[in-house]
Amino acid sequence: MSDMTIPKTYKLFVGGKFPRSESGRTHAVNRPDGGFLANVATASRKDARDAVVAARSAWSSWAGATAYNRGQVLYRVAEMLEGRGAQFAQEIIDSTGATPAAAKAEVRAAIDTLVWYAGWTDKFAQVFGGANPVAGPFFNLTVPDSVGVAVAVAPNAEGSSLLGLVASIAPILTMGNSVVVLASESAPCVAMSFAEVLATSDVPGGVVNILTGNVAEILPWLASHADVNSLDLTGVEGEVAVEAERSAAETLMRVIRPRTFGATEKSFDRIARFVEAKTVWHTKSLA
Amino acid sequence: MNLRELAPAPESTAILNLRDxxxxxxxxxxxxxxxxxxxxxxxxxxxxxxxxxxxxxxxxxxxxxxxxxxxxxxxxxxxxxxxxxxxxxxxxxxxxxxxxxxxxxxxxxxxxxxxxxxxxxxxxxxxxxxxxxxxxxxxxxxxxxxxxxxxxxxxxxxxxxxxxxxxxxxxxxxxxxxxxxxxxxxxxxxxxxxxxxxxxxxxxxxxxxxxxxxxxxxxxxxxxxxxxxxxxxxxxxxxxxxxxxxxxxxxxxxxxxxxGGKGANIVFDDAAIDEAVEGTVNGIFFNQGHVCCAGSRLLVQENVHDEFVEKLKRRVSTLRVGDPLDKNTDVGAINSREQLDRIEAISATGEPEGASRWTLECAVPKAGFWFRPTIFTGVSTSNTIAREEIFGPVLSVLTFRTPQEALDKANNSPYGLSAGVWTQTASRMLTMADGLRAGVVWSNTFNQFDPTSPFGGYKExxxxxxxxxxxxxxxxxxxxxx
Incomplete structure (x- = not known):
């Protein structure tokens, strides 16, 4: 009897499916000790554009889902992650060389982050908006609305291979946006395993799309994409981030600049950066 | 002689104490x-x-x-x-x-x-x-x-x-x-x-x-x-x-x-038509249309289009264009020569692209910058006058049949600042308000502002x-x- 393992083939996550890069490209990812870990897909411009199309078509029904439903789906992601906690801890160790305790704590924090945002879906609107006492006979209400399709670059920072990814995705999903995430270049395998969690968590296909590859190669196409509404640069630094922000100006994309939030930060403001305030006026009268 | 003609009622400028x-x-x-x-x-x-x-x-x-x-x-x-x-x-x-x-x-x-x-x-x-x-x-x-x-x-x-x-x-x-x-x-x-x-x-x-x-x-x-x-x-x-x-x-x-904006003002067949006419006029002719949130695209449900446009033209015909200091003036001067040129240039694309033009017949002063209130009917979504912000007293009228078509047409713009909905059906109003991709939605009203009320846009x-x-x-x- 052989104890030879069956290694996983890492692909992309687009539209709820796991396609290979249309470019046929892969790149090797090594363990911290230099040993071979896996070949992962190297996403191309075409993959990025396909991911935006998938995100756009998934957006309206996700945005239109009830807050209760979105909350349950996000909670379901936490449940699925919990069930595979040991696997993720091992993958974090394999990818980053984290200690077992640190890896376990990171998985725990990722689960807690998902639960925290799951609880916000049906509370955010009340805290964010409300009735405006205008000086006239009008009903006037400000409510949050999703921005649309977001692009996010997951951070590379230490201790964030899973947590940084979750901390990027969850606030974007909370109020109904869809997202194309560029996985951390240092831990793409963890990100693609998280895609398996999403795929089994009632998250509608296309709401989250994850691409692995070279951020500097893919990001410019996404930052200049006319059908992208917001751009989270939390995981990017330097000239790549500046160029992305400059491209985003052409379509007046909402940009979250690097260092606006910590790599693993969870905050109300992070949700608020992915909503539009919509104010509705209606006349009042007895007529 | 025009029976509606009023004696001039200019506000005095004596109150001003300006420097040279x-x-x-x-x-x-x-x-x-x-x-x-x-x-x-x-x-x-x-x-x-x-x-x-x-x-x-x-x-x-x-x-x-x-x-x-x-x-x-x-x-x-x-x-x-x-x-x-x-x-x-x-x-x-x-x-x-x-x-x-x-x-x-x-x-x-x-x-x-x-x-x-x-x-x-x-x-x-x-x-x-x-x-x-x-x-x-x-x-x-x-x-x-x-x-x-x-x-x-x-x-x-x-x-x-x-x-x-x-x-x-x-x-x-x-x-x-x-x-x-x-x-x-x-x-x-x-x-x-x-x-x-x-x-x-x-x-x-x-x-x-x-x-x-x-x-x-x-x-x-x-x-x-x-x-x-x-x-x-x-x-x-x-x-x-x-x-x-x-x-x-x-x-x-x-x-x-x-x-900028290219606000859609949507009128359903069950709207209070006279109020909707007033709101449409206020939406586009307020401040000579120099309003980023102006209701510059009128979307009228097809079955009331003819009646609505007729009433609208009748109402616009009563607008008084002229001396902005006159207390009876409804539509004043265009802010600059440059802006007047821009309004004229974009408006000039209306008829060649297939729309019908109606312009208020009225006298305007010789000096100064003036543009008579103008309504284009038969406008399609691809027309320049339906897409570009004119920032002047120019209304583009389009039609729709279903609420979904109205939403699709209203949202078919790179802008997303304002929108208006005219209907007596509250549930329809609320669903439209949900679907409109605009920072401000005015329902059965238009161009209202208040310091307590957040204002700003989506998209571009x-x-x-x-x-x-x-x-x-x-x-x-x-x-x-x-």
Missing amino acids: SYGLYIDGRWVDAHGGSMATISPATEKPIAEIGLANAGDIDLAVKAARKAYDTVWSRMSGSERGKYLFRIARLLQERAREFAVAETVDNGKPIRETRDIDIPLVAAWFFHYAGWADKLDFAGLGTNPRALGVAGQIIPWNFPLLMLAWKVAPALAAGNTVVLKPAETTPLTALMFVDICEQAGLPAGVVNIVPGLGEVAGQALVTHPGVNKIAFTGSTSVGRHIARELAGTDVALTLEL SGFGREGGRHGVTAYLAAGGAR
């Missing part, structure tokens, strides 16, 4: 400008009102340094309640001198005195009064306790609501504890310069408010790129907004943009909100380390 020329107001003093000067003219007569000094980059540098000094030494150290008292004083002073400002705004901008008197200036005072009360309540703004001001705010405002846009910018900035350098629009600097007198009467410390008229590409550019500025707030065209966003890429300068209409709690957060950051 104005410099820049920096660090609590009037100083000379170094970027040349230009006359600000009345667009209704083309006569010069005053000579206005134009700031160059060096002047902007002085203004930013003055604002920084005032921020560091005075304004950031003052308690919120004290800051608020200055703003309350400003609100009261503006109320006391409301008529003077209304007349000045009408002379400089060309908009009817009825609007400056009843809408612009009262809202200006209301804006300062509202934000005055925020100054000592910032812990409740939603950023946690002890939020901090951003520092020096550079503010660039347009010519369509000159003093009101100043209020939208200056009031929340000061309430939040920032100091400001404000550049008024090239064609309408007058009331911003008069506002200096209000600041002085209020005893506002030197350097807290600096007013620097100038050209966009000189003074505006210098302000946007000045390393001492922490925040840029801009209201104006989408193309300039794009340019500013590009310039600020890679910096830590906070940015809010309130840009910009980002950030002005008004209410959301407006003050645009000038604050969470306290503590970040």
Whole structure:
């Protein structure tokens, strides 16, 4: 009897499916000790554009889902992650060389982050908006609305291979946006395993799309994409981030600049950066 | 003889006490400008009102340094309640001198005195009064306790609501504890310069408010790129907004943009038709259509289109176009020759692209810049007049059959600032409001503004909100380390 393992083939996550890069490209990812870990897909411009199309078509029904439903789906992601906690801890160790305790704590924090945002879906609107006492006979209400399709670059920072990814995705999903995430270049395998969690968590296909590859190669196409509404640069630094922000100006994309939030930060403001305030006026009268 | 003809009822300009020329107001003093000067003219007569000094980059540098000094030494150290008292004083002073400002705004901008008197200036005072009360309540703004001001705010405002846009910018900035350098629009600097007198009467410390008229590409550019500025707030065209966003890429300068629009005003067959006609007129002919949130695309349900358009034309035929100082005037002068050219150029594409043009037949003065209210029917979504912001008294009428088609057509625009819905069915109204991709939705009304009510756009209409709690957060950051 052989104890030879069956290694996983890492692909992309687009539209709820796991396609290979249309470019046929892969790149090797090594363990911290230099040993071979896996070949992962190297996403191309075409993959990025396909991911935006998938995100756009998934957006309206996700945005239109009830807050209760979105909350349950996000909670379901936490449940699925919990069930595979040991696997993720091992993958974090394999990818980053984290200690077992640190890896376990990171998985725990990722689960807690998902639960925290799951609880916000049906509370955010009340805290964010409300009735405006205008000086006239009008009903006037400000409510949050999703921005649309977001692009996010997951951070590379230490201790964030899973947590940084979750901390990027969850606030974007909370109020109904869809997202194309560029996985951390240092831990793409963890990100693609998280895609398996999403795929089994009632998250509608296309709401989250994850691409692995070279951020500097893919990001410019996404930052200049006319059908992208917001751009989270939390995981990017330097000239790549500046160029992305400059491209985003052409379509007046909402940009979250690097260092606006910590790599693993969870905050109300992070949700608020992915909503539009919509104010509705209606006349009042007895007529 | 026209039986509706009224005797002229001009508002007197005797209340004005203008200077022949104005410099820049920096660090609590009037100083000379170094970027040349230009006359600000009345667009209704083309006569010069005053000579206005134009700031160059060096002047902007002085203004930013003055604002920084005032921020560091005075304004950031003052308690919120004290800051608020200055703003309350400003609100009261503006109320006391409301008529003077209304007349000045009408002379400089060309908009009817009825609007400056009843809408612009009262809202200006209301804006300062509202934000005055925020100054000592910032812990409740939603950023946690002890939020901090951003520092020096550079503010660039347009010519369509000159003093009101100043209020939208200056009031929340000061309430939040920032100091400001404000550049008024090239064609309408007058009331911003008069506002200096209000600041002085209020005893506002030197350097807290600096007013620097100038050209966009000189003074505006210098302000946007000045390393001492922490925040840029801009209201104006989408193309300039794009340019500013590009310039600020890679910096830590906070940015809010309130840009163009192509608002859809949607009329269903069950609407109160007469009210919808009034609302449509107000939506596009208010302020000569120089309104970023104007209802410039009228979407009428097909089965009431003919009846609605007929009533609309009948109503528009009663509009009085002419001397903006006349209290009976509904539609005043176009703000500038340049804007008139733009309105004429875009309107000229209407008929060649297949639309039918109807223009109000009325006499207009010989001097000045005038454009008669115009309605295009038979417009398709791909027409230039249905896509581009005209920023003038020009309405494009389209039709729809189903609510979904109305939503699709309304949202088929790179802009997303405003929309209107006219229906008596509440459930339909609410579903439409949910689906419209616009920052402001007016239902059975249009073009309403209030300092408590957040205003701002989706998509290429910009980002950030002005008004209410959301407006003050645009000038604050969470306290503590970040």
